[in-house]
Amino acid sequence: MIIAYLGPEATYSHMAVIRKFGSSLRYEPLPNISDVFTDVAKGRADYGVVPIENSTEGAVTHTYDMFVDSELKICAQIVLPIRHNLMAACPRDAIKKLYSIPQVLAQCRQWLQVNMPHVEVIETSSSTRAAQIARSEPNAGAIASALAAEMYGLTILDENIQDSSENVTRFLVIGRKYPQPTGNDKTSVMYAVQDRVGALHDTIASFKKFKINMTKIESRPSKKKAWEYYFFVDFLGHCDDARVKKALTELAKHTMFVKILGSYPNVNG
Amino acid sequence: MIIAYLGPEATYSHMAVIRKFGSSLRYEPLPNISDVFTDVAKGRADYGVVPIENSTEGAVTHTYDMFVDSELKICAQIVLPIRHNLMAACPRDAIKKLYSIPQVLAQCRQWLQVNMPHVEVIETSSSTRAAQIARSEPNAGAIASALAAEMYGLTILDENIQDSSENVTRFLVIGRKYPQPTGNDKTSVMYAVQDRVGALHDTIASFKKFKINMTKIESRPSKKKAWEYYFFVDFLGHCDDARVKKALTELAKHTMFVKILGSYPNVNG
Numbered sequence: 001m002i003i004a005y006l007g008p009e010a011t012y013s014h015m016a017v018i019r020k021f022g023s024s025l026r027y028e029p030l031p032n033i034s035d036v037f038t039d040v041a042k043g044r045a046d047y048g049v050v051p052i053e054n055s056t057e058g059a060v061t062h063t064y065d066m067f068v069d070s071e072l073k074i075c076a077q078i079v080l081p082i083r084h085n086l087m088a089a090c091p092r093d094a095i096k097k098l099y100s101i102p103q104v105l106a107q108c109r110q111w112l113q114v115n116m117p118h119v120e121v122i123e124t125s126s127s128t129r130a131a132q133i134a135r136s137e138p139n140a141g142a143i144a145s146a147l148a149a150e151m152y153g154l155t156i157l158d159e160n161i162q163d164s165s166e167n168v169t170r171f172l173v174i175g176r177k178y179p180q181p182t183g184n185d186k187t188s189v190m191y192a193v194q195d196r197v198g199a200l201h202d203t204i205a206s207f208k209k210f211k212i213n214m215t216k217i218e219s220r221p222s223k224k225k226a227w228e229y230y231f232f233v234d235f236l237g238h239c240d241d242a243r244v245k246k247a248l249t250e251l252a253k254h255t256m257f258v259k260i261l262g263s264y265p266n267v268n269g
Numbered sequence: 270m271i272i273a274y275l276g277p278e279a280t281y282s283h284m285a286v287i288r289k290f291g292s293s294l295r296y297e298p299l300p301n302i303s304d305v306f307t308d309v310a311k312g313r314a315d316y317g318v319v320p321i322e323n324s325t326e327g328a329v330t331h332t333y334d335m336f337v338d339s340e341l342k343i344c345a346q347i348v349l350p351i352r353h354n355l356m357a358a359c360p361r362d363a364i365k366k367l368y369s370i371p372q373v374l375a376q377c378r379q380w381l382q383v384n385m386p387h388v389e390v391i392e393t394s395s396s397t398r399a400a401q402i403a404r405s406e407p408n409a410g411a412i413a414s415a416l417a418a419e420m421y422g423l424t425i426l427d428e429n430i431q432d433s434s435e436n437v438t439r440f441l442v443i444g445r446k447y448p449q450p451t452g453n454d455k456t457s458v459m460y461a462v463q464d465r466v467g468a469l470h471d472t473i474a475s476f477k478k479f480k481i482n483m484t485k486i487e488s489r490p491s492k493k494k495a496w497e498y499y500f501f502v503d504f505l506g507h508c509d510d511a512r513v514k515k516a517l518t519e520l521a522k523h524t525m526f527v528k529i530l531g532s533y534p535n536v537n538g
Contacts, residue, residue, distance in 0.1 A: 226324035
């Protein structure tokens with residue numbers, strides 16, 4: 001079995017993959033979220049792992065947008081606590097430049113302002129790339145995972161430097177079909193509504209009518225017409241449940257289209 | 270009168286400022302969105318201009334998050350068509366590295382894949398910074414505004430390279446109080462709901478009950494507790510309108526708090 005994920009190695013996506021699948025399968029780190037979708041769609045990988053949401057920074061919009069044109073289904077979620085670490089090959093006082101991916105820098109914004117106000121902060125394409133630079137460049141530090149420090153032989157100078165103590169990222173496992181009900185499942189759908197008073201309300205009322213608990217709503221631009229949105233909704237239940245089926249039938253009456261992105265076990269680890 | 274904006278000069282925010290205020294006032298380009306909020310809150314600037322949403326890429330989440338702890342009000346919106354341009358000081362074939370801000374690169378993703386698949390793409394902190402690099406570094410190109418090409422003496426090699434022909438960014442003018450009704454206004458509010466079935470539905474039903482047209486909903490993590498969200502809603506009407514007042518009173522019954530971010534003319538230019 002082959003699992004594709006958003007690489008490079010030692011990123012938080014890599015840690016999510018290991019948490020879910022252990023370390024005995026074949027893993028393919030890929031450069032972009034779209035590459036992960038493509039590899040799974042073409043059968044070059046059985047499953048893909050991509051980030052969807054961070055509890056501090058919010059949606060990973062590129063992943064949401066990929067579902068618009070993809071027929072892939074969500075098979076599982078992985079919830080990973082994110083712990084950022086300051087690391088370098090030099091002493092802490094010697095750090096003049098600090099590297100990391102924009103999302104990680106955003107999650108450490110307050111810590112950086114208080115602890116390293118005069119250090120030049122430089123954005124990289126991945127936290128692993130930041131660790132590589134900290135290995136090779138003098139007076140450079142990185143913010144990255146403990147796995148990256150280990151892989152590149154860097155000293156962890158400060159642990160858990162993210163601003164929110166509850167910093168958690170949710171990853172999705174994508175595949176070609178979604179699993180059977182387990183009794184504690186979650187379903188993700190996307191839909192579009194017409195531009196009229198109460199249109200969004202009527203879609204959300206479809207869930208309330210059948211006592212279905214929405215856990216999340218996200219809006220994304222359709223990219224087809226300015227200020228036209230797609231809505232992504234997560235709710236508790238499996239799309240094979242009778243009650244969910246009724247709600248989805250009701251929802252279809254109030255939308256231009258509904259697409260079921262998948263039903264999967266509602267686990268938090 | 271002093272207007273602070275998200276700098277540096279020649280960014281799209283700068284173009285939005287000129288569109289709204291002309292070129293005779295005093296403008297202060299600032300390095301971060303939070304600096305713009307701080308300058309206006311402390312009275313060092315009368316108004317601030319920050320991006321809130323792009324029609325292709327979606328919300329500028331940092332701006333949304335600033336309203337959580339700020340008492341500033343939205344006074345106006347500016348809607349600016351965004352036209353990205355490929356520019357360099359060398360011929361097109363000589364470009365080996367291409368620089369721009371991540372949001373601009375995202376808006377040109379398909380164009381880049383088709384037209385420059387083998388060029389190294391490097392993220393910068395602003396499109397103006399990208400233009401500066403294209404000026405000083407051999408074999409470097411930038412994607413930036415026409416204003417940046419003019420300011421740094423670069424040749425525009427390709428125009429309008431954004432993927433969506435309807436690429437528009439909405440900016441907000443923030444100040445210390447919002448204006449009187451004009452008869453065609455928009456209001457922005459934020460609120461939080463309790464975690465129970467139908468909670469979000471009941472808030473949206475408050476708008477439908479009084480026939481108020483929601484134009485936008487955005488959810489953002491509260492950053493206080495994982496998977497707890499704040500909702501940001503835009504709707505037509507001014508918060509001094511009788512019908513809007515009734516809806517906001519109804520909304521308050523179904524939320525933990527409601528904060529009015531401002532009412533402002535609903536202009537699209």
